[in-house]
């Protein structure tokens with residue numbers, strides 16, 4: 328079997344400037360495990376995972392919410408558009424125009440793709456929930472109620488920190 332080249336380690340999130348645009352707070356790190364090599368069909372692949380605990384802004388209360396982000400990386404590399412089209416569908420296609428892979432950019436891209444589009448506190452942990460629990464919402468609170476708040480609660484349950 329062909330030898331694969333493995334990259335493992337951690338990168339501080341504050342070094343990933345493009346990822347920072349999506350986060351609030353720059354603490355934490357992403358744990359990387361990526362393996363580079365060819366599969367049995369000779370396709371260059373990048374396989375592994377990125378795991379990070381990040382803070383994003385809760386879209387209900389606008390305070391930071393901690394999220395565990397886990398990205399499965401399963402990339403097939405093509406050096407031409409035609410090669411990309413021929414890749415088996417199990418791979419996420421990556422067009423690579425130069426022999427040198429920009430690993431840094433790849434990690435940023437994959438991590439950004441793995442972030443939720445919007446983040447919410449899990450139900451019961453959002454400070455907006457707490458306000459509603461304290462008493463009757465007055466008129467201004469009602470106006471502020473987002474029509475998607477029910478969705479937000481459901482979404483929040485998926486975002487529990489592991």
Ligand SMILES: [Zn+2]
Nearest residue numbers: 385388448453
């Ligand atoms: Zn919140």
